Amino acid sequence: SSTLYFVPALVKAMPEASLTFLLPDQPAFRSLSLGRHARALYFPRANGPAAELQRLRELFFTVPRLAREVGAQVCLTLGDLGAFGLPCPQVILLRQPLLVYSRQETAGLAAWHPLKRWYLAQHFGLAARRAARLIVQTPVMADRAARRYGLDRERISIIPQALMLDPAAEGTAEVRCRPLVRCTKPKRLLFLAAYYPHKNHSILPAVAREVQRRGLSGQVHIFLTLEPEEISAASLGPCLHQHSSLLTNLGRLSRSEVGAALRASTALFLPTLLESYGNIYLEALACGRPILTSDRDFARWMCRDLAFYFDPLDARSIVDAIESLPEREADDYAARAQEHLRSFPKDWNEVAERFAAAIRASA
Structure with missing residues (x-):
């Protein structure tokens, strides 16, 4: 807290x-x-x-x-x-x-x-x-x-x-992070959020179907960070089982694991519908990771031109953004992210x- x-x-x-x-x-x-x-x-x-x-x-x-x-x-x-x-x-x-x-x-x-x-x-x-x-x-x-x-x-x-994450801390890639660390797909997306309805986990089944329809399963993998009871609350159990080739739940990450998980990912993925702030955006920027997130006013203010935006209620728009994500960030991305972070306390x-x-x- x-x-x-x-x-x-x-x-x-x-x-x-x-x-x-x-x-x-x-x-x-x-x-x-x-x-x-x-x-x-x-x-x-x-x-x-x-x-x-x-x-x-x-x-x-x-x-x-x-x-x-x-x-x-x-x-x-x-x-x-x-x-x-x-x-x-x-x-x-x-x-x-x-x-x-x-x-x-x-x-x-x-x-x-x-x-x-x-x-x-x-x-x-x-x-x-x-x-x-x-x-x-x-x-x-x-x-x-x-x-x-x-x-x-x-x-x-x-x-x-x-910022609540210390970007200088190396963190540890413990057991929960191993599937992410070992994943060889070029687009490893970290959906770093506990379950609340506004975090919009409910869009994942449609996103998974659209990824498969476009033949992108070999390129894209989305990693969730939910507790078992949150999977039940979000009704995601069948979806995780059906789409296990592109959806993996890591479980809730500790503070010491967040940095390691972000650095092992290609981008932060956050299809949230509303936020009053969004500290997780700053954590991704501190780790030099691009952001895929909702085209909403709160996200635009937090991320500026450092994110790829989509309609969080449209699976096709989301997968369009995933496809547009380069497999490696631009050479100046980390420098621009650090410059933006300096505008925050x-x-x-x-x-x-x-x-x-x-x-x-x-x-």
């Missing part, structure tokens, strides 16, 4: 402040070192519908009460939905793209229940209009949020996320400094 990187960096960026964090009661968060001027309160997280009720209770009761108890001067909310009844200004981080993209843009694949969509949009819009500042990660999200909710663009800060300390500035300006 990016929060594990962000919290210690924010503590470092605000040595003059007394900070109180409300964090999930999980070992990874309890192991964080926060320093003397910061403390954490840990709350167990519920699952399913109970988690949504717990979240509302926190926003309407727990967070306002804690803010009063500690005499908070600013409340920073990292979870999209702002709290109500606070005794201080609020800064909200928006990361949920479903709050700014329409159901039509996701072809219904990533849709909330209509009642849930209505409530969350109403809650977010009201809290965002009252907030001292809204933080987003890209100009695309800023423009969409401002248009949809009638927000003052001057009160929206754009703070991109830092170099580390989490830089991200935290920019958050700290927004918090101080809102107090």
Whole structure:
């Protein structure tokens, strides 16, 4: 979770402040070192519908009460939905793209229940209009949020996320990566994504059929990174069995394996329907790998001319892009990728400094 990187960096960026964090009661968060001027309160997280009720209770009761108890001067909310009844200004981080993209843009694949969509949009819009500042990660999200909710663009800060992969780390090609490392096909595509409906794994059967129809099975292989239960959720079991000559599931990769897997691939393959950011694009660029991805506004902003774009809902368009992918990247690709990466924060300390500035300006 990016929060594990962000919290210690924010503590470092605000040595003059007394900070109180409300964090999930999980070992990874309890192991964080926060320093003397910061403390954490840990709350167990519920699952399913109970988690949504717990979240509302926190926003309407727990967070306002804690803010009063500690005499908070600013409340920073990292979870999209702002709290109500606070005794201080609020800064909200928006990361949920479903709050700014329409159901039509996701072809219904990533849709909330209509009642849930209505409530969350109403809650977010009201809290965002009252907030001292809204933080987003890209100009695309800023423009969409401002248009949809009638927000003052001057009160929206754009703070991109830092790269989570260390490109200098060699990583290890462990057992899960071996099929990719040993593959001799010229176009080895890494579909590096956990299963969520908007990641668009459902297009894979049609893509596999189109690859076979064009006689490209000997040239193309797509590697997935799904857990067994995710394969079931995506209904991909029969497809993986039927098209085993061009689809292989590696299983979920650890952070130490991601770099090795990207370097062993020909390109990152990501037919996603919506993203608020897309750190995986930066990871591919850091490893010097071309990108095959959706022709959508979020991807165009992240990747610029460093990607091959396609219609994520059209298997023929996807395979057209795969065919156009050269078997080796252009000689200047890595240099152009590194130049583009320099426009993003170099580390989490830089991200935290920019958050700290927004918090101080809102107090």
